[in-house]
Amino acid sequence: MVKDRPTIADVAARAGVSKGSVSFALNGRPGLAQATVDRILAAADELGWRPSNRARSLSVSKAFALGLVITRDPAVLSSDPFFPAFIAGVESVLAPRGQALVLQVVTPGEDEAAGYRRLAQDGRVDGVFLSDLRHDDPRIDLLSELGLPAVTLNRPVGPSPFPAVCLDDRPGTVAVVEHLLELGHRRIAHVAGPPAFVHATARSEAFVATLAEAGLEPVAIEGSDFTAAGGIEATRRLLALPQRPTAIVYANDRMAIAGLGAAQQAGLSVPGDLSIAGFDDSELAEFVHPGLTTVRADPYAFGEAAATTLNHLIDGTRDVADVELPPARLIVRSSTARLEES
Amino acid sequence: MVKDRPTIADVAARAGVSKGSVSFALNGRPGLAQATVDRILAAADELGWRPSNRARSLSVSKAFALGLVITRDPAVLSSDPFFPAFIAGVESVLAPRGQALVLQVVTPGEDEAAGYRRLAQDGRVDGVFLSDLRHDDPRIDLLSELGLPAVTLNRPVGPSPFPAVCLDDRPGTVAVVEHLLELGHRRIAHVAGPPAFVHATARSEAFVATLAEAGLEPVAIEGSDFTAAGGIEATRRLLALPQRPTAIVYANDRMAIAGLGAAQQAGLSVPGDLSIAGFDDSELAEFVHPGLTTVRADPYAFGEAAATTLNHLIDGTRDVADVELPPARLIVRSSTARLEES
DNA sequence: GTGACTATTTAAACCGGTTTAAACGCTCAG
DNA sequence: CTGAGCGTTTAAACCGGTTTAAATAGTCAC
Numbered sequence: 001m002v003k004d005r006p007t008i009a010d011v012a013a014r015a016g017v018s019k020g021s022v023s024f025a026l027n028g029r030p031g032l033a034q035a036t037v038d039r040i041l042a043a044a045d046e047l048g049w050r051p052s053n054r055a056r057s058l059s060v061s062k063a064f065a066l067g068l069v070i071t072r073d074p075a076v077l078s079s080d081p082f083f084p085a086f087i088a089g090v091e092s093v094l095a096p097r098g099q100a101l102v103l104q105v106v107t108p109g110e111d112e113a114a115g116y117r118r119l120a121q122d123g124r125v126d127g128v129f130l131s132d133l134r135h136d137d138p139r140i141d142l143l144s145e146l147g148l149p150a151v152t153l154n155r156p157v158g159p160s161p162f163p164a165v166c167l168d169d170r171p172g173t174v175a176v177v178e179h180l181l182e183l184g185h186r187r188i189a190h191v192a193g194p195p196a197f198v199h200a201t202a203r204s205e206a207f208v209a210t211l212a213e214a215g216l217e218p219v220a221i222e223g224s225d226f227t228a229a230g231g232i233e234a235t236r237r238l239l240a241l242p243q244r245p246t247a248i249v250y251a252n253d254r255m256a257i258a259g260l261g262a263a264q265q266a267g268l269s270v271p272g273d274l275s276i277a278g279f280d281d282s283e284l285a286e287f288v289h290p291g292l293t294t295v296r297a298d299p300y301a302f303g304e305a306a307a308t309t310l311n312h313l314i315d316g317t318r319d320v321a322d323v324e325l326p327p328a329r330l331i332v333r334s335s336t337a338r339l340e341e342s
Numbered sequence: 343m344v345k346d347r348p349t350i351a352d353v354a355a356r357a358g359v360s361k362g363s364v365s366f367a368l369n370g371r372p373g374l375a376q377a378t379v380d381r382i383l384a385a386a387d388e389l390g391w392r393p394s395n396r397a398r399s400l401s402v403s404k405a406f407a408l409g410l411v412i413t414r415d416p417a418v419l420s421s422d423p424f425f426p427a428f429i430a431g432v433e434s435v436l437a438p439r440g441q442a443l444v445l446q447v448v449t450p451g452e453d454e455a456a457g458y459r460r461l462a463q464d465g466r467v468d469g470v471f472l473s474d475l476r477h478d479d480p481r482i483d484l485l486s487e488l489g490l491p492a493v494t495l496n497r498p499v500g501p502s503p504f505p506a507v508c509l510d511d512r513p514g515t516v517a518v519v520e521h522l523l524e525l526g527h528r529r530i531a532h533v534a535g536p537p538a539f540v541h542a543t544a545r546s547e548a549f550v551a552t553l554a555e556a557g558l559e560p561v562a563i564e565g566s567d568f569t570a571a572g573g574i575e576a577t578r579r580l581l582a583l584p585q586r587p588t589a590i591v592y593a594n595d596r597m598a599i600a601g602l603g604a605a606q607q608a609g610l611s612v613p614g615d616l617s618i619a620g621f622d623d624s625e626l627a628e629f630v631h632p633g634l635t636t637v638r639a640d641p642y643a644f645g646e647a648a649a650t651t652l653n654h655l656i657d658g659t660r661d662v663a664d665v666e667l668p669p670a671r672l673i674v675r676s677s678t679a680r681l682e683e684s
Numbered sequence: 685g686t687g688a689c690t691a692t693t694t695a696a697a698c699c700g701g702t703t704t705a706a707a708c709g710c711t712c713a714g
Numbered sequence: 715c716t717g718a719g720c721g722t723t724t725a726a727a728c729c730g731g732t733t734t735a736a737a738t739a740g741t742c743a744c
Contacts, residue, residue, distance in 0.1 A: 018724045053464045055700030057396045088447040103445040105430045122395045228629040261631035283421040287570040289603035360694045397730030400699050
């Protein structure tokens with residue numbers, strides 16, 4: 001009952017031309033009489049013909065798809081505010097072009113390289129997004145070896161053959177710290193993400209640098225892992241310090257919200273006894289109590305820009321320059337307040 | 343420099359046989375002498391040959407990929423705890439089979455049907471997951487019309503030609519309500535998800551039914567939308583009631599955590615003045631203050647089961663039965679407490 | 685020695701497009 | 715009238731697999 005979809009041969013027959021002419025007409029190649037092109041397109045239209053992706057893939061050796069490998073523990077990924085919006089931004093570019101997004105989730109313990117290798121060797125994708133960029137990221141060499149085009153999300157520290165699409169985390173962090181300084185805080189601590197990640201160290205460094213500019217030193221920098229559990233741990237350690245900080249800057253919202261919980265559980269009032277700031281402006285940030293002061297980036301726009309750039313690279317039509325996105329900006333809510341004199 | 347990958351012809355030449363034989367050997371088809379098979383596989387191995395997905399796709403008319411269309415506002419999707427873990431579970435089934443997952447994110451305003459249509463017509467996938475099942479879901483007819491195999495996540499109310507993989511939400515909800523009843527609560531309200539969704543009404547109905555069994559009626563049922571913002575709104579309305587509830591059961595954690603914030607902002611103590619329970623056991627549930635009593639399902643296992651079932655359906659090897667997953671179970675934390683006599 | 689039968693193997697068609705080289709039809713200069 | 719030149723169209727090869735029908739080789743009975 002399922003009627004087979006028409007093939008290029010059907011269209012050719014209907015228009016009274018050869019397969020080749022249909023292909024030319026479809027792809028707008030010059031050399032065909034306009035009248036013929038019109039006739040072919042009309043025939044294609046009447047038959048409702050759309051060229052088969054599979055056949056096209058085989059003959060032009062392209063997948064018409066881009067790939068995203070997410071290396072993250074599913075449990076942790078669950079509450080990551082970045083990827084869903086990023087992916088939606090990517091889709092907004094891919095859909096009109098008839099491209100698809102192939103997603104792979106790799107559990108950190110597993111072989112991440114195998115994921116990329118599989119994508120490349122199976123010819124599933126024409127290029128990939130390199131997210132969660134790390135210092136000396138081995139994936140950069142891997143991908144150039146595989147010959148798979150890529151775009152890095154943020155700029156790697158070392159040399160990279162790939163264009164970078166960047167959303168500078170530093171201005172946001174600077175703004176948070178300056179905000180706390182203006183509120184009178186002097187004893188500020190930081191809960192950082194894993195130093196392996198470029199965006200984690202970018203935030204930490206901006207934190208330290210901004211304090212330094214004000215002639216201050218961090219009370220402490222707690223290394224953590226971007227998870228809520230890690231945020232709790234780090235917060236407990238900070239609160240146990242002989243001279244505890246009056247403000248804590250977290251490298252993301254998840255840790256911040258968890259830290260908020262930890263502080264409240266310890267009997268502290270936020271922001272009365274402790275100011276707290278996050279990073280990401282995830283959905284819940286606005287709605288926890290007190291509302292979380294944080295930094296809002298635009299992952300959707302990030303996805304759009306990354307997909308556009310990757311496509312330029314793949315098409316090879318123009319030379320591809322790095323893209324710099326407008327930086328994240330401070331969102332002040334009620335988890336930060338003027339330091340009470342005591 | 344990039345050496346072309348070997349083709350089946352290279353392997354055939356090396357093994358001194360025809361292309362056809364290589365194909366037979368690779369696919370374990372009978373009719374070849376064992377010695378020949380060994381020789382061919384050895385040759386393939388030495389050349390590092392892996393059959394081209396594209397060529398295979400074209401000749402066998404399969405995509406070797408499954409599709410997932412997520413219809414959700416990216417901003418809201420961001421903090422959905424279900425999909426990332428679900429996808430990871432799916433991947434765990436696909437990866438060993440060399441299949442890929444094609445993801446599409448559709449913004450609710452857009453044409454959702456177009457997303458499925460595109461996936462089907464482009465031949466991108468061999469089957470799709472039908473998530474966020476709705477009552478009288480139009481996608482069921484759409485997909486049978488498109489001839490695209492599918493698996494529904496949870497069981498549609500009407501007739502469906504597709505196998506269902508189900509995680510019954512009711513036992514979890516029942517457990518929550520019984521837990522609150524045991525704690526002495528009698529005035530319990532519910533914040534529900536959109537009634538269009540099967541899983542939302544399943545939770546609401548279980549809520550009402552369990553109260554009814556105890557001879558009680560809900561204080562109120564607030565319709566909401568699973569978002570944090572919606573949770574806040576609903577909670578404010580509930581707290582403004584002349585006789586406000588002593589406990590609120592939310593249809594998911596996001597609304598519950600937001601509701602927790604709203605209650606605290608209103609000056610209520612949780613669980614002293616108000617007990618709160620969620621649903622999902624998202625990452626933050628454990629770490630907010632007070633820790634959220636909730637219901638934990640296993641989306642990873644859900645993904646595994648759904649992918650396995652969909653593959654069975656596509657392979658057509660065995661007749662595919664519905665799958666029932668172990669139900670979600672209650673996780674008691676400190677956001678629920680015995681009702682204070684007053 | 686021949687025919688029948690079975691076990692292996694292969695050549696060639698096929699999937700549905702793209703692309704190249706050649707053929708065709710026409711006009712116009714010589 | 716011939717042939718060069720141009721615009722248009724097509725036949726056929728190709729992408730890299732799968733699959734079918736037929737060819738080949740080997741075994742055995744008669």
